[in-house]
Amino acid sequence: QSALTQPASMSGSPGQWITIPCTGTSSDVGRYNFVSWYQQYPGKAPVIVIFDVANRPSGVSNRFSGSKSGNTASLTISGLQAEDEADYYCSSYTTGGVYVFGTGTKVTV
Amino acid sequence: DVQVEQSGAEVKEPGESLRITCKASGDSLRNYWIGWVRQRPGEGLEWMGFIFFADFETRYSPSFQGQVTISADTSIYTAFLQWSSLKASDSAMYFCATALHGTASWHYWGQGTPVIVSS
Numbered sequence: 001q002s003a004l005t006q007p008a009s010m011s012g013s014p015g016q017w018i019t020i021p022c023t024g025t026s027s028d029v030g031r032y033n034f035v036s037w038y039q040q041y042p043g044k045a046p047v048i049v050i051f052d053v054a055n056r057p058s059g060v061s062n063r064f065s066g067s068k069s070g071n072t073a074s075l076t077i078s079g080l081q082a083e084d085e086a087d088y089y090c091s092s093y094t095t096g097g098v099y100v101f102g103t104g105t106k107v108t109v
Numbered sequence: 110d111v112q113v114e115q116s117g118a119e120v121k122e123p124g125e126s127l128r129i130t131c132k133a134s135g136d137s138l139r140n141y142w143i144g145w146v147r148q149r150p151g152e153g154l155e156w157m158g159f160i161f162f163a164d165f166e167t168r169y170s171p172s173f174q175g176q177v178t179i180s181a182d183t184s185i186y187t188a189f190l191q192w193s194s195l196k197a198s199d200s201a202m203y204f205c206a207t208a209l210h211g212t213a214s215w216h217y218w219g220q221g222t223p224v225i226v227s228s
Binding site for chain 2: 104
């Protein structure tokens with residue numbers, strides 16, 4: 001399995017919104033609605049912010065939203081805040097019965 | 110909720126063996142998968158594989174098949190990640206995470222176990 005493709009970095013000003021794309025194939029993102037997004041601060045464990053493409057765990061800000069079209073999933077962060085500055089990884093279930101992460105996107109606010 | 114706690118930092122020499130642990134606590138643990146994720150310094154996350162507590166079904170990502178062994182002991186609800194002969198390239202932070210059977214979302218993560226392999 002190859003890693004899903006994400007831009008290495010993205011930036012936005014406070015209050016703006018950004019959308020992080022995650023491109024896979026018909027064997028992972030395109031086939032299953034099992035795409036999750038994780039936020040990771042330096043030196044910390046990842047935290048799930050979106051699961052099953054568009055669902056938010058309890059306690060996660062509603063400024064985070066997810067979607068999917070074809071082989072590309074997306075994470076949108078609206079009303080950017082300083083605390084959103086982190087690395088973001090997508091992950092998808094695959095036809096191989098395992099999971100694959102995206103390459104990761106460093107978000108700068 | 111399920112909580113997971115990982116074993117502490119390890120410093121090993123190339124060729125040595127190692128087993129690190131991930132202990133789960135909470136309700137209905139038999140219904141959970143435990144997964145392992147590698148993160149090398151300055152790099153991204155990589156799924157290594159995962160094991161199901163109920164029947165010990167184990168799956169490995171292709172890159173890690175044959176390189177590590179994932180196992181579990183349900184008497185103490187602990188999962189293990191094991192190497193028989195470490196290489197310098199195994200130096201990384203290793204995270205464990207849990208997913209409820211029938212779902213594909215890994216909600217609860219351990220704090221990570223740093224492994225340094227150096228002569």
